[in-house]
Amino acid sequence: MLELLCMIPFLPFAGFVILTLIGRRITDRLAALIGAGSVAISAIITFVVGYNFLVLPPAGHPYTQVLWTWMRIGSFTPCISFYLDPLSLIMILVVTFVGFLIHLYSVEFMKGEEGYSRFFAYMNLFVGSMLTLVLADNLVLLYLGWEGVGLCSYLLIGFWYKDPANGRAAIKAFVVTRVGDAAMAVGLFLLFTNLGTLNIQELMGLASQKWPIGSGIAAAAAVLLLGGAAGKSAQLPLQTWLPDAMAGPTPVSALIHAATMVTAGVYLIARTHVLFTLAPAVQTTVAITGAATLLLASISAITQRDIKRVLAYSTISQIGYMFLALGVGAWSAAIFHFMTHAFFKALLFLGAGAVIIGLDREHDMYKMGGLRKQLPVAFWTFLIGSASLSALPLVTAGFYSKDLILWQVWASDRGSILLCAGGVAGAFLTSVYTFRMLFLTFAGNATSQVTRKPGPLMKIPLITLAVLSLIAGLIDIPATLGNLPTLSEFLHSALPPVPMSHANPLIEGKLQFITSLLALVGIMFAYRIFLHSPQHTGRAEEIKRSPIATAIHCFLFQGWNFDLLYDKFIVQPFVRLARFNRGDFIDFIYTGIALFIRSFNRVLSFTQSGKVRWYAAGLAVGAVILIGIAEFL
Amino acid sequence: MNEVYYISATIALISTLMVITRLNAIHALLYFIVSLFSVAIIFFILGAPFAAALEVIIYAGAIMVLFVFVIMMLNLGPEAIEQERQLFRPEVWIGPGVLSFVLFLEFIYVIRNYGRHLSGVAVIGPKQVGIVLFGPYLLGVELASLLLLVGLVGAYHLGRRRRSSGLRKGEKQ
Amino acid sequence: MEHGLILAGMLFCIGLAGVIVRRNIIFTLLSIEIMLNASGLAFVVAGSRWGQADGQIIFIFILAMAAAEVSVGLALLLQLYHKFKTLDSDTASRMRG
Numbered sequence: 085m086l087e088l089l090c091m092i093p094f095l096p097f098a099g100f101v102i103l104t105l106i107g108r109r110i111t112d113r114l115a116a117l118i119g120a121g122s123v124a125i126s127a128i129i130t131f132v133v134g135y136n137f138l139v140l141p142p143a144g145h146p147y148t149q150v151l152w153t154w155m156r157i158g159s160f161t162p163c164i165s166f167y168l169d170p171l172s173l174i175m176i177l178v179v180t181f182v183g184f185l186i187h188l189y190s191v192e193f194m195k196g197e198e199g200y201s202r203f204f205a206y207m208n209l210f211v212g213s214m215l216t217l218v219l220a221d222n223l224v225l226l227y228l229g230w231e232g233v234g235l236c237s238y239l240l241i242g243f244w245y246k247d248p249a250n251g252r253a254a255i256k257a258f259v260v261t262r263v264g265d266a267a268m269a270v271g272l273f274l275l276f277t278n279l280g281t282l283n284i285q286e287l288m289g290l291a292s293q294k295w296p297i298g299s300g301i302a303a304a305a306a307v308l309l310l311g312g313a314a315g316k317s318a319q320l321p322l323q324t325w326l327p328d329a330m331a332g333p334t335p336v337s338a339l340i341h342a343a344t345m346v347t348a349g350v351y352l353i354a355r356t357h358v359l360f361t362l363a364p365a366v367q368t369t370v371a372i373t374g375a376a377t378l379l380l381a382s383i384s385a386i387t388q389r390d391i392k393r394v395l396a397y398s399t400i401s402q403i404g405y406m407f408l409a410l411g412v413g414a415w416s417a418a419i420f421h422f423m424t425h426a427f428f429k430a431l432l433f434l435g436a437g438a439v440i441i442g443l444d445r446e447h448d449m450y451k452m453g454g455l456r457k458q459l460p461v462a463f464w465t466f467l468i469g470s471a472s473l474s475a476l477p478l479v480t481a482g483f484y485s486k487d488l489i490l491w492q493v494w495a496s497d498r499g500s501i502l503l504c505a506g507g508v509a510g511a512f513l514t515s516v517y518t519f520r521m522l523f524l525t526f527a528g529n530a531t532s533q534v535t536r537k538p539g540p541l542m543k544i545p546l547i548t549l550a551v552l553s554l555i556a557g558l559i560d561i562p563a564t565l566g567n568l569p570t571l572s573e574f575l576h577s578a579l580p581p582v583p584m585s586h587a588n589p590l591i592e593g594k595l596q597f598i599t600s601l602l603a604l605v606g607i608m609f610a611y612r613i614f615l616h617s618p619q620h621t622g623r624a625e626e627i628k629r630s631p632i633a634t635a636i637h638c639f640l641f642q643g644w645n646f647d648l649l650y651d652k653f654i655v656q657p658f659v660r661l662a663r664f665n666r667g668d669f670i671d672f673i674y675t676g677i678a679l680f681i682r683s684f685n686r687v688l689s690f691t692q693s694g695k696v697r698w699y700a701a702g703l704a705v706g707a708v709i710l711i712g713i714a715e716f717l
Numbered sequence: 718m719n720e721v722y723y724i725s726a727t728i729a730l731i732s733t734l735m736v737i738t739r740l741n742a743i744h745a746l747l748y749f750i751v752s753l754f755s756v757a758i759i760f761f762i763l764g765a766p767f768a769a770a771l772e773v774i775i776y777a778g779a780i781m782v783l784f785v786f787v788i789m790m791l792n793l794g795p796e797a798i799e800q801e802r803q804l805f806r807p808e809v810w811i812g813p814g815v816l817s818f819v820l821f822l823e824f825i826y827v828i829r830n831y832g833r834h835l836s837g838v839a840v841i842g843p844k845q846v847g848i849v850l851f852g853p854y855l856l857g858v859e860l861a862s863l864l865l866l867v868g869l870v871g872a873y874h875l876g877r878r879r880r881s882s883g884l885r886k887g888e889k890q
Numbered sequence: 891m892e893h894g895l896i897l898a899g900m901l902f903c904i905g906l907a908g909v910i911v912r913r914n915i916i917f918t919l920l921s922i923e924i925m926l927n928a929s930g931l932a933f934v935v936a937g938s939r940w941g942q943a944d945g946q947i948i949f950i951f952i953l954a955m956a957a958a959e960v961s962v963g964l965a966l967l968l969q970l971y972h973k974f975k976t977l978d979s980d981t982a983s984r985m986r987g
Contacts, residue, residue, distance in 0.1 A: 694982070729901065737904060737911065760931075768949050776953060861950075861955070
């Protein structure tokens with residue numbers, strides 16, 4: 085039954101093709117059926133394949149399915165082949181299942197929108213590309229999926245294309261990730277020219293044989309792949325596109341910019357982990373990037389007004405955690421966090437979508453409030469999601485995954501206390517902004533009325549994801565609470581365990597205690613400041629209105645002004661250069677020939693004056709010259 | 718004889734210079750006729766009496782007369798009236814008068830000395846010219862006559878005055 | 891006989907100058923006649939030098955040609971005068987197309 089593997093990405097692609105061809109002529113219901121149905125069947129097949137993978141002997145052995153050879157250029161013969169091992173199995177399970185839930189949600193969310201079938205076509209294309217990316221056996225096919233998800237991200241962010249701001253946001257996303265993609269392509273070139281293959285497994289084997297630890301080439305390749313991953317996953321310095329990408333419909337944000345596409349970078353690094361182990365400097369860079377990003381983004385998230393932007397910054401921050409884990413060698417922990425994050429972040433986005441559509445496209449949290457009574461299902465699921473995001477102890481999935489990361493950051497040979505402290509501070513900030521968001525939206529007095537309540541198709545995914553956000557953590561229980569690391573062990577064949585030479589289990593317990601406490605303190609903090617906002621003392625008001633405070637607020641609100649930085653130092657000089665070169669001086673070589681000939685023509689046309697005397701003079705001059713030549717030469 | 722030659726040459730040069738520098742067409746024509754006469758004298762000296770005769774008869778006698786006729790026909794208005802007034806001024810007469818006079822003296826001298834020619838130069842009379850003309854150069858004669866016929870036809874056609882002020886089909890004014 | 895040829899050359903150059911310098915078409919035609927005359931002179935001089943009749947023969951041909959050319963040229967001049975009402979050759983300088 086493992087041969088059904090190829091159907092998993094194929095079905096969404098088929099859905100895309102069908103919807104592109106006949107999407108305009110069929111009813112919305114049929115389009116939704118095809119769109120959501122293809123992903124549903126894909127999810128079912130994934131479960132079947134997964135079951136077979138686990139149960140059939142040899143259990144857990146990686147399975148490669150080669151479909152055909154893509155191209156043959158000399159010694160370069162990449163194939164369309166899919167590779168199933170524990171890592172990719174986890175990924176496709178999450179992608180198809182969460183994808184299906186989101187498709188189901190968007191059947192109702194996008195009801196009545198024009199371009200309904202176009203939406204599902206793009207979503208199917210996205211799911212297909214993401215599955216290709218994850219199942220790819222070689223880096224070329226992975227790059228194909230990589231570009232495919234980038235394209236779909238552009239198409240879906242700019243889905244409501246009639247508003248030019250959406251188009252600009254889509255272009256920004258595309259261009260920024262393109263920078264990363266270009267770096268990744270150069271990395272692929274480097275790998276191919278040095279190792280002669282791009283098949284991932286072969287690559288890892290050859291790299292560990294040929295390159296010593298700390299070699300320059302491994303570092304170069306790794307840093308380039310990191311560039312690509314940072315672009316796709318919206319990490320420093322390429323994180324500017326994600327907040328603006330919230331211009332797309334909410335299911336898009338849920339699927340692409342929370343659960344799947346932005347984690348493609350994490351997947352890439354996990355897949356090519358051998359390269360990173362061979363380049364410790366780059367791996368540390370990954371960790372530092374992750375830590376810096378998570379702090380930066382969480383601080384920015386506290387100041388945002390748009391509910392989706394808070395979630396966007398939150399996504400950036402949580403992926404920072406994953407990068408941090410990857411950076412210290414905690415590969416399984418990163419994947420574990422990816423899984424739980426997919427659940428609770430998608431849940432949060434879908435809940436936000438329910439709120440937005442209930443208030444008729446209102447995004448500003450300061451205009452919401454008191455929705456607890458009007459949208460009960462949304463409120464409770466949102467609460468569960470927020471709790472999971474803040475990693476409230478023991479009951480939420482987020483707790484298990486985040487704590488595993490923090491513990492392994494502390495204990496790993498490549499970790500450090502500083503990084504761990506950053507992660508812990510991030511946990512506190514996460515709790516603050518998450519519950520600020522919750523309180524502003526659902527608690528307090530109702531300022532607006534809900535016009536549209538979510539139907540069953542929206543409620544089912546919300547509830548399912550809420551349940552998963554609670555129980556999904558139980559697949560990897562840390563040593564302090566029972567020691568059942570099933571996930572980590574499952575992933576061992578694909579991802580090696582964290583090198584921990586001096587691990588003290590007691591510290592793990594203390595760390596868990598501290599982070600749980602901080603999370604709860606964060607909730608209190610948010611409660612004090614944001615729920616009791618009207619009763620501010622005069623002093624607090626003064627501080628709030630002082631120019632320094634407003635300047636800092638503005639700075640953080642704009643995402644630490646990265647946009648401004650890039651605009652000033654990269655975009656403006658480039659635009660100036662393009663304007664300067666409007667005449668296109670290289671083109672001048674060709675237009676110059678035409679210009680020259682035209683001016684020559686003008687000169688020559690003087691000689692055709694039509695005056696007889698002029699021609700006679702010409703004859704005379706000619707005769708003189710000829711006789712002169714005949715005489716004197 | 719050499720002196721005659723040089724004098725004639727000088728007159729030819731001066732009168733030709735005058736031709737191209739005159740304002741009045743008739744004046745230029747008259748100077749040219751003087752030039753032609755001097756060239757005829759040179760021919761005579763060179764032992765080509767037939768050519769000299771032809772020069773005077775055809776060139777000066779026919780072609781220049783044709784010129785004169787056409788210019789008269791052109792009827793160049795006020796200019797012509799002015800010209801009339803100037804015709805009787807002595808300054809205008811001096812140049813052509815002197816030249817013609819000297820030419821005239823030469824004529825007399827040459828004719829009186831017919832038979833005597835430049836030392837070392839043989840006289841080639843009409844008889845020899847005729848024999849050669851209708852011998853080897855017969856084709857040339859035929860062609861020349863054809864050319865004259867063509868010129869005649871062309872001149873007739875071009876010289877016709879049309880009723881409709883010269884507009885042809887498709888021509889814009 | 892170089893003197894004869896020199897004279898012919900000088901007359902020819904004067905005629906050429908006249909063609910180029912004068913704008914009045916009558917003078918242009920006249921200058922062409924000067925040139926033809928000069929070339930005829932050159933031929934006769936040459937014929938006299940070699941003692942042959944050929945120089946005069948060519949001179950006869952030149953004369954015939956000059957006659958034909960003058961008649962056609964003057965006819966054209968009349969046409970031009972009727973068309974442009976002036977004898978300035980520079981006015982007939984508009985080329986079609």
